[in-house]
Amino acid sequence: MKNWIRANKGFVMFVMLFGIFRTAVADWNPIPSASMHPNLLEGDVVFVNRLAYNVKVPLTxxxxxHTGEPQRGDIVTFSSPTDGTRLIKRVIALPGDRVEMRNERLVINGQAADYxxxxxxxxxxxxVGELTALQVAEKIDGGxxxxxQILPQVQARRDMAALVVPADQYLMLGDNRDNSADSRYIGMVPxxxxxxxxxxxxxSADIQGNWLPRTERFGMSLYPLR
Known part of the structure; x- marks a missing residue:
């Protein structure tokens, strides 16, 4: 083994540096579920800026x-506070925000979101199969x-009692509101x-269909100008 490492030390060094880069600087994240429909689809691979908010010890x-502050509307990857699973959701409420949900509609700091x-x-x-879906533009606090996306035929948590987001924590929701294991189920995210x-x-590739590449999604920004 030592002889192999000595003979391939250039390759070993590359793998180590690549691993550090992926865990500390930038990464890519495959989308495995429908929780961010319609903005992210199964088979998308997204670029993740690991230096957007924090500098961390690699692999920990x-x-x-801190390098920046999460903003409402950011799409964020994080480790689930319940089991450590990597998830991707949208930041909806920041530390100190008072937030509630009334029949799918968000109210943050007393101001109702626009739909x-x-x-x-x-x-x-x-x-389950094919269900009716309603897609609507949500605008929070002037952002x-x-x-x-809303799925009227699915049983889901469409109401959330008013709460204040604790310091250094965030409330995350999936864009596919009725098909997402988010802060309504796993709690706030530190x-x-x-x-x-x-x-x-x-x-992107159609992993649920013919596996053909969806070239129209290649390079697509997750924050389009409107």
Whole structure:
């Protein structure tokens, strides 16, 4: 083994540096579920900026310093506070925010979010089949609007009692509101568990269909100008 390492030390060094880069600087994240429909699809691979919020010791959640502050509307990868699973959701409420949900509608710090432009479509739910889906533009506290999806035929938590987000924690929701295991189920997400900010789709393939590449999604920004 030592002889192999000595003979391939250049390759070993590359692998080590590549691993450090992926765990400390930038990463890519495959999308395995429908929780961020319609903005992220199964088979998308997104670029994640690991230096957007924190500098961490590689391969750990030990924070060395802060590089930026999460904003409402950011799409973030993080480790689940319940079991450590890597998840990707949207930041909805910040530390100190008072937030509640009334029949799918968010109210943050006493201000109701704006909802506009309902589009009726369909979405295929694994193990269930094709269901009616409503897509609508959600705008929180004057920020940039983003599209969310509602599934009226699915039993889901459409109401959330008013609460105040604790210091150094964040409330995350999936854009596919009725098909997402988010802060309504796993609780608030501590800042130390944030991995990075998802920036754009690097590549995409129809993994639930014919596996053909979806070239129209290659390089697509997750924060389109409106």
């Amino acid at each position: 959640d030990i924070v060395l310093g 506009d432009g309902v589009v009726r479509t369909a979405d295929h739910i694994k193990g 940039r609007p983003h599209t969310i 800042r130390a568990l944030l991995i990075g900010r998802a920036e754009r789709v690097l590549a």
